[in-house]
Amino acid sequence: MDDSSAELPVCLAGVQAAARRISQHAHITPVLTCGTLSRLSGLSLHFKAEIFQRGGAFKxxxxxxxxxxxxxxxxxxxxxxxxxxxxxxxxxxxxxxxxxxxxxxxxxxxxxxxxxxxxxxxxxxxxxxxxxxxxxxxxxxxxxxxxxxxVPPYNHRDVIAGQGTIALEFLQQVPGLEAIIVPVSGGGMISGIAVAAKALKPGIKIIAAEPTGRNGAADVAACKAAGELVQLPKPTTICDGLEARLGSLTWRCVQELVDDVITISEEEVVAAMQLVMERMKVVVEPSGAAGVAAALSPQLLRRHPELTHVGVVLCGGNIDIEGRVPGFWSKWLLE
Amino acid sequence: MDDSSAELPVCLAGVQAAARRISQHAHITPVLTCGTLSRLSGLSLHFKAEIFQRGGAFKxxxxxxxxxxxxxxxxxxxxxxxxxxxxxxxxxxxxxxxxxxxxxxxxxxxxxxxxxxxxxxxxxxxxxxxxxxxxxxxxxxxxxxxxxxxVPPYNHRDVIAGQGTIALEFLQQVPGLEAIIVPVSGGGMISGIAVAAKALKPGIKIIAAEPTGRNGAADVAACKAAGELVQLPKPTTICDGLEARLGSLTWRCVQELVDDVITISEEEVVAAMQLVMERMKVVVEPSGAAGVAAALSPQLLRRHPELTHVGVVLCGGNIDIEGRVPGFWSKWLLE
Structure with a gap:
């Protein structure tokens, strides 16, 4: 069976039904902009702030x-x-x-x-x-x-459809988006966003942001290059929300609808976190900064020089500062 | 001369003129809410996010x-x-x-x-x-x-009028506000906000949030208690934006229009910073968290038990994490 001709697990109507179903409970998250980050990227960046979603993440x-x-x-x-x-x-x-x-x-x-x-x-x-x-x-x-x-974390049509509601809001808030950069792990979020965004605006590019981790394990990039769902060792990355692997359903969406994968290093993720917190004044977890790191990567404009208006999903803000830097808060009390 | 009968340095019309003058340049900042912080305070809190103002602060x-x-x-x-x-x-x-x-x-x-x-x-x-x-x-x-x-930092009518534009926006965004809590230092922000808010809604309470610092130097509380502009030693506080003293013009506004002063400890300021960053997912500097600390202080409901809808100004987000905790960002890269 040719995977690429297999029916996708979710369609636009499914995402729209999800939007109606969750509308009483989920927040419509705001879109932020930041002059400094746009200048650094050479683009006009629009940030979908899922850090303000209930529970602090798109999940x-x-x-x-x-x-x-x-x-x-x-x-x-x-x-x-x-x-x-x-x-x-x-x-x-x-x-x-x-x-x-x-x-x-x-x-x-x-x-x-x-x-x-x-x-x-x-x-x-x-x-x-x-x-x-x-x-x-x-x-x-x-x-x-x-x-x-x-309730599976990503490889299920209802989960994919729910995450896809991000795209419905994003394109209503910024109709001129030419691309959306989405951090990828199990692929639920990028699958839902790709299905909905490409149905509404066929020319839009969907770009995955994937950390290579300390062991250089970028499985989405490897799968796309191989044209099949290859099994790689679990990545080791500070993006603790991005350690999952694509599933059977999400791979079908990624294979058919995702245009490119930008890989990013651990250092790029930390630099993006710092910029977001110091310049945009919002808190992102490492996984949440992965899309920003991709937007700032020279790979992006080299491979997509035509882009101007680019959306980035700030997908989560549940940072454990005290866990990473013990005594952090008490240090503010000392001279 | 009786200070309390002296004319105030700014009137509502002056603040409205400032709003027209800066409208092409300044952001209308959003109002945030946070279920956790409202629950902790026992109030319905509304946060005016001046952290998103240009330059990262209301200034x-x-x-x-x-x-x-x-x-x-x-x-x-x-x-x-x-x-x-x-x-x-x-x-x-x-x-x-x-x-x-x-x-x-x-x-x-x-x-x-x-x-x-x-x-x-x-x-x-x-x-x-x-x-x-x-x-x-x-x-x-x-x-x-x-x-x-x-261009003086606070003790000038044009500066006071400019800061007062916060109140015009805040009352338009949340007409039901019963009080606004404002961090106080030189008093420019609280003076402008008090003039504008009380002109638009005479019953609204304007409450100062003042850190006592490590040397217990709360000068606004002392001035209000004494009924005159007393000179106290410079405070030592992590709220490095709140180390100034009231000036001649701002004292007139504070004396006539500020209803109460909530004093807060250094520990309360740090706890408020942590809550804002972990639960609201926005970055505040210590001075910017002072109003949140006051909103969470038991002093507030003890002295103003009738309050429900309370506004808090998140006045600045220019935090120097690396300066306070050297090596903070590189710690994210280590296992």
Whole structure:
């Protein structure tokens, strides 16, 4: 079977249905601009501030769409997921809003700040060993006991459709966008955005921002170059939200709709974080700065010299400053 | 002469004129909300995000109004000011926009990041000894040589009127505000806001947020208690934007129009910074977090139990993270 001719898992109507479904719960996030960053990039940059989304990241859109798409009967049995990051908090929050039970399995290396976020939405995390097998086994156990529905982090049509609502808003807010740069991990966000944006504006370019990490493992770039879903070792990157791998459904979207992949180093990600915090005055987590790093990369204009108005998704702002630099806050009190 | 009956230096019409004068240059800053901070305070909080103002702080409003109020003849000779902080950058930027020369005197202890901000608006700072006498002497020298107009940081009607434009926007954006909390230093911002807000909505409360600093020097609270402009030693506080003292004009406004002063500790300021950055996802400098600290202080509801909708000015976001915690950014690169 030729993958490229396979039907895409989501269409524009699905994204529009997601937008209606989540409209009572999700924020329409603002678009920011910054003269300094535009000058540095040589472009006119427009930043979609998903850092202001509920839960502090875009993940709420997909989780909310998935959970509100459940039938009453399914929903009554609750939901379960595993996550070391923003998806777990997003599922907990969306379940709280629907008034159904949620279970969130977290690996033992999950930072306290992420566990606290899950707890703040009324869910006590279930801790398991830090392997994918242990995470899946813990979820299966919950499902066997309760019949809870599993909410996957990215490789599911309802999740992809939810994340795609970013593009509907972005193109309404900035109709002149010629390209959208999207950080990529499991590919849920870029798949949804690509489906919706290209349906509304066929000429728009969708560009993935992918950290190479310390082990140089850029799997999206490798898959695109190979023309197939290649398996690479897990990346090691400060972009802790970008350590997943493309799934079967998201790869289909990426293969067909993503125009280019800009790879970025760890140093470029940190420089982008610093610029965003010092010049735009907003907080981004490393994964959230990956798109900014790509916008500032010379690769972008070399390969797409025709671009002027470029959108960048600031996809998450859940930074753990104290975890990275212990004593950071108390240092402000000393002379 | 009875100070309290003396005419105020600025009236609503003056603030409205300032709003027209700066409208081509200054941003109308957004109002943010945050469920967590509202819950913690027991209030419905509305944050006026002057961190997104040009130059990263409210200071641009007053500097812009002052510089664009000059006659062509005055303006042609340029402007001069002294500042260790946001006012210097604001004057440099406003002068650049009017196309006139600016001189900015900075004390020798001014951090490199603040000097870089002034340079980014085309002005090379003039460095002097870190005393008020040396700063004033350096300005006088520039004035004697060029006839440049001095742009004072707060104790001037055009500056006060410019800062007051915050209140015009804030009450249009959130008409239901019952109080506005304003960090106070020299008093230019709170004076302008008090004049405009009370003219538009006489029942509104204007509340000063004042750090006690490490030496417990809260001069606005002391002046209000004494009913006169008392001279106190310079405060020592991490709120480096709040180390000035009330002037003759701003004291008149504070004495007549400011309803209360909430004093806050250094620890409360740092806790507020952390909450704003972690939960609201925006960057504030310590001075910019002072109003948030006051909103979270139990003093507020104890003394004003009737309040529900409270505005807080996030007045500046020019944080020098690397200066306070050397190596901060490189720490993101290490495992």
């Amino acid at each position: 709420f859109r997909g989780a909310c769409n998935s959970i509100f798409a459940l039938s009453e009967e399914e929903a009554a049995k609750g939901v379960v997921t595993h996550s070391s990051g923003n998806h777990g908090a997003a599922v907990a929050l969306a379940a709280q809003l629907r008034g159904i039970p949620a279970s969130v399995v977290v690996p033992a290396n999950t930072p306290q700040i992420k566990r606290a976020a899950i707890r703040s939405y009324g869910v006590e995390p279930i801790v398991c060993e830090a392997t994918i097998d242990a995470r899946e086994a813990a979820c299966a156990q919950v499902q066997a006991a309760s019949g809870a529905a599993f | 641009f409003r007053g500097a812009c109004n002052s510089i664009f109020a000059l006659s062509e003849e005055e303006a042609a000779k340029g402007v001069v000011t002294h500042s260790s902080g946001n006012h210097g950058a604001a004057v440099a930027l406003a002068a650049q926009l009017r196309g006139i020369p600016a001189s900015v005197v900075v004390p020798a202890n001014t951090p490199q990041i603040k000097r870089a901000a002034i340079r980014s608006y085309g002005v090379e700072p003039i460095v002097c000894e870190a005393t008020i006498d040396a700063r004033e002497a350096a300005c006088a020298q520039v004035q004697a040589a060029s006839g440049a107009a001095f």
